[in-house]
Amino acid sequence: MTRRRLIVLALAILPVAVPRASAPAPTEAPRRIISLVPAVTQMLFAIGGGARVIAVSNYDQDPAEVKALPRVGGLLDPDTERILALRPDLVIVYEAQHELEQRLTQAHIRYYEYAHKNLANVMATMRALGDILGTGDAAEHVARGIEGRLQATAARVAGRPRPSVLLVLSRDPQSLRNIYANGGYGFLHDMIAIAGGRDVFDDVLRENVQPSTELILARRPEIIIELRYGAAAVGADDLSPWQALPSLPAVKNHKIYQLVGDRFVDAGPEVAEATEQFARTIHPEAFK
Amino acid sequence: MSRSSPLPARTDLRRRLLLTYGGFGIVAIAACLAAPLVGSTRISLAHAFSRSAPFADNVDAQIFFLARLPRVLAAAIIGASLAVSGAVFQALLRNPLASPDTLGVSGGAALGAMVAITFHIDVTLFGVPSIPAASFLGSLGALAIVYVLATARRRGLSSTTLLLAGVALNAFFSALVLFVQYFADFAETFRSVRWLMGSLDVAGYTPIVAVIPLLALSAAGFATLPRALDLLSLGGDAAAVRGVNVRRTERVALLSASLATGASVSIAGPISFVGIVVPHLVRLIVGADHRLVLPASALAGAALLVGCDVAARTLFSPLEIPVGVITALVGAPFFLYLLMRRS
Amino acid sequence: MLRAADVSFSYEAAPVLHRVSFVVSPGRIVGLLGPNGSGKTTLLRIMAGTLSPRSGSVQIDEADISTLSRRDVAKRLAVVPQETHSTFDFTVLDIVLMGRYPHLGAFELEGGSDLAIARDALAATGTLALEHRLFATLSGGEKQRVVIAGALAQASHALLLDEPTASLDLGYQLAIAQLLTRLNHDRGTTMLVSTHDLNFAASLCSELVLIRDGRIIAQGATDVVLTVSNVRAVYDVDAEVGYNARAGHVTVIPIARAH
Numbered sequence: 001m002t003r004r005r006l007i008v009l010a011l012a013i014l015p016v017a018v019p020r021a022s023a024p025a026p027t028e029a030p031r032r033i034i035s036l037v038p039a040v041t042q043m044l045f046a047i048g049g050g051a052r053v054i055a056v057s058n059y060d061q062d063p064a065e066v067k068a069l070p071r072v073g074g075l076l077d078p079d080t081e082r083i084l085a086l087r088p089d090l091v092i093v094y095e096a097q098h099e100l101e102q103r104l105t106q107a108h109i110r111y112y113e114y115a116h117k118n119l120a121n122v123m124a125t126m127r128a129l130g131d132i133l134g135t136g137d138a139a140e141h142v143a144r145g146i147e148g149r150l151q152a153t154a155a156r157v158a159g160r161p162r163p164s165v166l167l168v169l170s171r172d173p174q175s176l177r178n179i180y181a182n183g184g185y186g187f188l189h190d191m192i193a194i195a196g197g198r199d200v201f202d203d204v205l206r207e208n209v210q211p212s213t214e215l216i217l218a219r220r221p222e223i224i225i226e227l228r229y230g231a232a233a234v235g236a237d238d239l240s241p242w243q244a245l246p247s248l249p250a251v252k253n254h255k256i257y258q259l260v261g262d263r264f265v266d267a268g269p270e271v272a273e274a275t276e277q278f279a280r281t282i283h284p285e286a287f288k
Numbered sequence: 289m290s291r292s293s294p295l296p297a298r299t300d301l302r303r304r305l306l307l308t309y310g311g312f313g314i315v316a317i318a319a320c321l322a323a324p325l326v327g328s329t330r331i332s333l334a335h336a337f338s339r340s341a342p343f344a345d346n347v348d349a350q351i352f353f354l355a356r357l358p359r360v361l362a363a364a365i366i367g368a369s370l371a372v373s374g375a376v377f378q379a380l381l382r383n384p385l386a387s388p389d390t391l392g393v394s395g396g397a398a399l400g401a402m403v404a405i406t407f408h409i410d411v412t413l414f415g416v417p418s419i420p421a422a423s424f425l426g427s428l429g430a431l432a433i434v435y436v437l438a439t440a441r442r443r444g445l446s447s448t449t450l451l452l453a454g455v456a457l458n459a460f461f462s463a464l465v466l467f468v469q470y471f472a473d474f475a476e477t478f479r480s481v482r483w484l485m486g487s488l489d490v491a492g493y494t495p496i497v498a499v500i501p502l503l504a505l506s507a508a509g510f511a512t513l514p515r516a517l518d519l520l521s522l523g524g525d526a527a528a529v530r531g532v533n534v535r536r537t538e539r540v541a542l543l544s545a546s547l548a549t550g551a552s553v554s555i556a557g558p559i560s561f562v563g564i565v566v567p568h569l570v571r572l573i574v575g576a577d578h579r580l581v582l583p584a585s586a587l588a589g590a591a592l593l594v595g596c597d598v599a600a601r602t603l604f605s606p607l608e609i610p611v612g613v614i615t616a617l618v619g620a621p622f623f624l625y626l627l628m629r630r631s
Numbered sequence: 632m633l634r635a636a637d638v639s640f641s642y643e644a645a646p647v648l649h650r651v652s653f654v655v656s657p658g659r660i661v662g663l664l665g666p667n668g669s670g671k672t673t674l675l676r677i678m679a680g681t682l683s684p685r686s687g688s689v690q691i692d693e694a695d696i697s698t699l700s701r702r703d704v705a706k707r708l709a710v711v712p713q714e715t716h717s718t719f720d721f722t723v724l725d726i727v728l729m730g731r732y733p734h735l736g737a738f739e740l741e742g743g744s745d746l747a748i749a750r751d752a753l754a755a756t757g758t759l760a761l762e763h764r765l766f767a768t769l770s771g772g773e774k775q776r777v778v779i780a781g782a783l784a785q786a787s788h789a790l791l792l793d794e795p796t797a798s799l800d801l802g803y804q805l806a807i808a809q810l811l812t813r814l815n816h817d818r819g820t821t822m823l824v825s826t827h828d829l830n831f832a833a834s835l836c837s838e839l840v841l842i843r844d845g846r847i848i849a850q851g852a853t854d855v856v857l858t859v860s861n862v863r864a865v866y867d868v869d870a871e872v873g874y875n876a877r878a879g880h881v882t883v884i885p886i887a888r889a890h
Contacts, residue, residue, distance in 0.1 A: 059473075170475055173410045174417035176491040178479055204606060210482070213491045214355035215606050217347060218329035230473065244492050245354060246344040301740045382718045512737065519729050521718040528681045530785060531705030531733030576719035579740075 029134035030090035030110065034072060034083055037114045040092045041066060042268035043126050047139040055086050062262070084109075090132065119190035122267050123147060142269065149272035150194055157196030157283045165197035165282060166221035166250065169208060169265075176213060176241050183209045187267045195278035196286070197223065217245060223282055224250040228260045257281050301579070308580045312570075312587035319591040320364055323598050324356040328605035354492060362490045363597040363611075364590040366552040367562055369503055371589025372510055373545040373552075374563030375570070375581050379517040380541045381447045387564035388549040391454040391542075392430045395461030397553040400426020401483050402465050406472040416498050419483070420554045427550025430457060431543070438542060486557035486612030488597050495555040502551040509544030513537065514578035521576075559612045561619025562589055568626050632657050633678065633708070633789060633823060637687035640673055640845075647673050648845040650687070655823050655838075657788075660815050662836035662853070663825040666866055670845040671825040675793045678823060680704045691789070705733035709782035711792040715774060717766045723777050724762045727752055730785030745784075752783040755817075756810060772803030776810065783814070792824045796831055804828070808835050829870075829883040833857055841865050857881050863889050 034055045035041040041056050045063050055070040070086065073079040078100045083091060084107055093100055095115040104111045112132065114125065123143040130139020167182035182188045182199055186207040192199050200219040201209045211219070224242060239256045242248070250256055259277060263270040280287050325333070329351060335341075336348040343349055370388050377386040388394060403409065404422035413421035437453045469477055490496060516537040519527035528534045549563075566589045567581060574580040593611070596618065600611040633655040640648040648670045655661045665671050676682040678689055680696045689696040691707050699707075709730065717726065727749040728741050735741065741749075753759040756776040761769065766777065775795060782790050792811070796804040808831055814820045826832050832839060832853070839856045841848040843865050849856045854874070862870045862883060871884040 170479065172417060172419050172479075173408075174412055175494075177417075177419075177489065178482055178487070180479075201606075209606070210608060211606070212328065212355065212489045212601055212608050213359075214327050214329060214351050214601070215608075217351045217355055220347065230475070245350065247347045247350045252344070305740075379718070384718065515732060515735075518721070518725075519732055521721075522715060522726075522729070525676070525679075525681050525710075526712065526715060528701060529679050529705060529708075529710035530729060531702040533701055571719060575725075576717075576721045577725060 032088045033090045034088040035092040039266045039268040046142050046269040048135045049133045119187040146272045153276045153279045154194045156286045162198045163222035164200045166200045166224045168226040181209045191275040197282045222249045224256045226258045227264045229262045229265050308584050312584045316587040316591040319594040323360045323594045362488045363593040366556050367589040367593025368586040369548040369552045370563040371566035371585040373549045375567035375585045376541050376545040379521045391434045392457030393427045393546045393549045394553050394558045395458045396430025397423045397427035399461050402468045424554035431546040483557050485610030486559040499551040506544040506548035509540045517578040560616045565619045634690040638684045639686045653840050658819045660822040660836045662832035662839045665842040669842050679710045702733040708789045709785040713794045713797050715778045721766050726766050727781045730781040749784045752780040756780040789821045833881045
């Protein structure tokens with residue numbers, strides 16, 4: 001089964017820290033890279049380092065080239081032995097994987113610590129990786145490209161009213177129970193803002209919120225966007241439970257949408273495309 | 289310890305029944321009336337009940353009738369069911385530490401929910417969404433196992449055997465829950481953990497309507513039990529020689545309490561400690577007679593869970609604390625106090 | 632009247648009782664004597680109807696016990712076990728009123744007459760002063776008297792007592808013997824008392840049934856049955872048996888294990 005969905009929710013519970021690379025910069029660029037972070041794997045391929053990736057996490061699916069690569073565990077269960085046996089010279093780890101970092105330090109293997117942060121961090125990470133890999137120019141090119149597209153999206157929706165958006169990350173099937181919604185912090189929050197929306201939980205400075213029915217009614221979202229990704233992406237297209245709350249402007253005005261795809265929860269090189277899709281959903285008239 | 293019964297002796301059982309129903313009833317009704325008035329948001333009651341705006345446009349009315357009222361009702365019926373089930377299990381197993389979770393019914397319900405969450409089972413059963421439906425089926429599976437174990441021997445059930453069977457079943461279900469969770473990705477695990485903390489935000493009346501027939505069936509079973517449970521608490525033979533049909537009483541008690549527990553857990557998740565603490569609290573006030581303990585437990589359980597849910601949804605609003613966390617935070621220290629007092 | 636007719640019983644393959652027959656006539660106290668494991672408790676459970684015999688039958692007042700409901704049996708016959716434990720904090724009056732269970736309808740509450748019967752039973756056993764105490768806080772002897780009161784409130788004309796003094800010390804043993812004698816005298820209560828205490832039985836019972844290994848060794852009037860040879864046959868013990876004028880009944884002094 002697909003297990004890629006970890007990004008948004010998994011990282012929401014992790015402490016946020018500034019990403020840092022270990023050890024003094026070596027003279028040589030790494031040639032054998034292992035990435036435990038799917039979003040970073042995609043970045044590595046995007047900035048021209050794909051050929052050097054020798055192994056990835058159990059959750060990696062994109063790009064297609066990773067399908068043939070060895071798998072070395074995930075956030076909670078990295079296969080340290082396997083990682084060491086593959087003799088990498090750079091390992092991309094999560095900020096929380098302290099134990100793995102210690103083992104790598106003992107083995108004199110360089111690591112890059114990835115922390116999940118805001119949208120700007122996606123481009124910053126690409127540039128930092130470009131420096132490490134010696135593909136700085138390519139990284140700069142890709143990062144600028146993304147920034148350009150984001151600016152273009154922002155320009156398209158500029159001057160329009162900013163409707164309040166309830167971004168639903170998951171809920172129980174066939175009911176409005178156990179809703180996880182996007183909060184006032186993180187790359188998804190930034191993407192909604194660029195796309196010309198205002199998150200209904202802007203004021204809650206967390207990556208996600210578990211709002212009660214009452215809270216949703218009180219916040220009166222004008223647009224509801226449900227994300228479907230990973231295994232749930234193949235599920236039924238059932239938005240009817242929202243009809244139980246007819247006073248919501250989004251329900252009254254039939255502005256309930258579903259966006260399918262992992263790009264919406266991966267803070268990777270496709271953030272610009274994802275942001276544009278948000279913008280097309282929130283402001284369809286701007287793209288006519 | 290040498291104290292007499294807290295209420296004047298059974299000079300008039302009728303009077304004590306009236307006092308019990310009246311006193312606990314007032315508390316429960318007050319809790320149910322007050323609870324919908326508070327929440328994470330401020331609403332105007334006058335507007336909520338006003339007919340000037342159509343319901344579809346009346347946010348205050350929707351918050352009151354769609355968000356708060358179903359929640360309060362769910363808390364009341366689940367608190368009542370769990371507390372009565374706990375009291376019945378304590379008498380049936382002749383063990384004051386028994387609770388609705390003791391025989392593994394909640395464990396089975398949790399397993400059902402975990403399977404539905406992890407494997408994205410997305411079909412409704414008689415209009416009930418998949419997670420509560422799977423959870424209820426899980427509790428029925430656990431009940432079937434317990435029932436077969438309990439009735440395998442022709443002579444009444446052995447409370448020690450049943451307690452040990454409960455321990456084994458709970459371990460077995462916990463292992464299966466962990467096993468299922470091993471297949472879950474992070475988002476699913478997160479939702480599973482959230483389910484295990486319990487929640488009363490039923491978001492409408494459908495789940496309540498779905499469990500009412502089951503709880504009514506349990507209530508009918510409970511109604512036949514109180515006096516027989518008094519005698520059963522002295523032991524199976526002691527009850528039999530006083531004229532109790534022990535086998536029938538034990539079966540009705542086991543089925544009613546398990547059904548009520550399974551139905552409650554399926555819509556709210558496992559809410560701990562209500563089922564064990566409330567009966568003890570009630571006995572301190574009304575004494576040991578189950579004709580008083582069962583109704584008082586129902587009313588006190590309803591009031592307690594309604595109150596805990598108010599705390600859950602207002603203390604850190606707009607964030608919400610899982611109600612199971614509140615009941616355990618309130619219940620565990622009280623339970624420890626009771627344990628110290630016993631020993 | 633209580634009658635065992637040709638009662639046999641076995642747990643799995645192990646025979647426990649073999650064709651046991653005896654009668655407890657109205658108003659009599661009959662002792663059931665035998666060593667540990669002789670089948671006394673099993674026989675008493677069969678007499679109470681909580682265990683069914685493999686073959687044979689038990690009759691209460693000419694009615695076969697297997698044809699009566701639990702409730703009907705309980706109205707005619709009450710049981711006093713060796714010990715009674717209460718899981719919850721019931722008062723003494725609560726425990727005695729539980730004896731009224733078979734006399735009340737499914738949802739009927741105890742009324743004034745039930746309360747009067749319960750108080751009368753408490754008075755008869757000298758425990759009326761304890762009525763508001765918690766049962767669990769009583770001494771062993773007090774508990775036993777309260778349970779006897781409950782049995783009287785339930786069915787005052789016939790009691791089965793299973794080793795009622797086994798967990799009591801000497802003083803309480805004598806007090807219970809006196810209480811039972813007085814109840815029998817005042818109320819004509821019929822009793823079947825199992826015990827392994829020969830002197831307790833001799834002080835209380837007008838008739839004895841001696842059993843060993845599930846078979847009746849001897850039965851009849853106490854002073855006829857309680858002999859040196861029967862004591863040896865039942866217990867493998869050499870004893871002095873004689874009438875004690877001060878006690879007013881036969882007494883048994885064990886001397887040595889017989890070979």
